[in-house]
Amino acid sequence: MEGRTRLGEFLVARRSQARPEDVGVRTYGERRRVPGLRREELALLAGVSVSYYRRLEQGQAVSASAEVLDALAGALRLDEGERAYLHDLVRAGRRRTGARRAAPERVTQAVVQLLDALGDTPAVVVGRRSDVLAWNRLGHALFAGHLDPEAPQLPGRRPNMARLVFLDSHTRDLYDDWPAKARAVVGNLRIVAGAHPHDAALHTLVGELSAKSTEFAAMWADHRVRACTVATYGMRHPLVGPLTVVQQTLSHGPGPAVVAATTEAGSSSRAALALLAQTVGQAAVPVPQPRSGFPAGTG
Known part of the structure; x- marks a missing residue:
C-alpha cells in the first residue's frame, strides 16, 4: 500500500x-x-508527454503538480471523490513516513447525546476503518443483533463493519443486493487508504480481508473509489422480514461518523422497524459515557 506504488496501480486500473x-x-x-x-x-488527452506519464505509472514522478493531476482526472472522467483520492496518492508518495499505529479513536459526549436523541432510528458509530465504536439499541438490532450488544466497548471483540460485510454470513444475508453494499464498503476503504497511507491497522485490515475473501481481493484490485454517504438498501431481517432503509453517514471532521438508517413514513419498512423495536424490548444497549474525551477504545 506504499503511496507511489498505489498511484501507479490506480492510474493503470483506471486507464484500462x-x-x-x-x-x-x-x-x-x-x-x-x-x-x-x-x-x-x-497522455495526449491530459496534455503531458508520454515519457512523463509513464514515469507516473512507474512511481518515479512524485512531484506531479495539482494542474497535471487535474488534467489526468479530467481525461479519465474521474468524479470528485476519485479526483481527491488521486491527489491523496501523490501527497502520500512525497512523504517517506513508514507505517505507524494511529491514535485511538474516541466517542465524544456529543456523539453519545446524538445516539440517545436518535431514539428508535437505528444508528451505529464507526471509526475511519469501519470499526464499530458504539451503537444504539435499534442499530444493534438491525445491523448485528447476533452479536454481543456490549462488543463495541471491548477492544478485543469490537466488530468491524467491513469484516462483517465480507466474512459474516448473517450480515451478507441481510442485504438483497450484497454486491452493492460490498462495493460501497471497498470504495470507502479506498478513500481512507488514500488519506491515511501509513495507518498500520488499516494495512492489516486490508491484508486480512484480501486473504480471507476472494471477492474483497477482486474489488480492491479494481481500484474503484466511492464516497458512499447516502445509499438505499433492501434488507431481509431475520426477525421482521423485508424492509428498505436509507443509510446515511453523518460526519463532521476527521473523527468517527454516525451511520443512521431511516425509512419512509407510513411504509411497510417503517412498520417493520417499529416491530423490531418492540421485539428487542426497551432495554438500552450500553453506550460509552466519556469524560473529557475518554477513549472509547483503541479503534
Whole structure:
C-alpha cells in the first residue's frame, strides 16, 4: 500500500477501465490488444508527454503538480471523490513516513447525546476503518443483533463493519443486493487508504480481508473509489422480514461518523422497524459515557 506504488496501480486500473469512445478517442474500428486507453492516448488527452506519464505509472514522478493531476482526472472522467483520492496518492508518495499505529479513536459526549436523541432510528458509530465504536439499541438490532450488544466497548471483540460485510454470513444475508453494499464498503476503504497511507491497522485490515475473501481481493484490485454517504438498501431481517432503509453517514471532521438508517413514513419498512423495536424490548444497549474525551477504545 506504499503511496507511489498505489498511484501507479490506480492510474493503470483506471486507464484500462476507460473506454476510448467514452473519452473522445477515435479507434476507427481497429482491433486493440488491451482494453481501455493506451498510455499515449491518455497522455495526449491530459496534455503531458508520454515519457512523463509513464514515469507516473512507474512511481518515479512524485512531484506531479495539482494542474497535471487535474488534467489526468479530467481525461479519465474521474468524479470528485476519485479526483481527491488521486491527489491523496501523490501527497502520500512525497512523504517517506513508514507505517505507524494511529491514535485511538474516541466517542465524544456529543456523539453519545446524538445516539440517545436518535431514539428508535437505528444508528451505529464507526471509526475511519469501519470499526464499530458504539451503537444504539435499534442499530444493534438491525445491523448485528447476533452479536454481543456490549462488543463495541471491548477492544478485543469490537466488530468491524467491513469484516462483517465480507466474512459474516448473517450480515451478507441481510442485504438483497450484497454486491452493492460490498462495493460501497471497498470504495470507502479506498478513500481512507488514500488519506491515511501509513495507518498500520488499516494495512492489516486490508491484508486480512484480501486473504480471507476472494471477492474483497477482486474489488480492491479494481481500484474503484466511492464516497458512499447516502445509499438505499433492501434488507431481509431475520426477525421482521423485508424492509428498505436509507443509510446515511453523518460526519463532521476527521473523527468517527454516525451511520443512521431511516425509512419512509407510513411504509411497510417503517412498520417493520417499529416491530423490531418492540421485539428487542426497551432495554438500552450500553453506550460509552466519556469524560473529557475518554477513549472509547483503541479503534
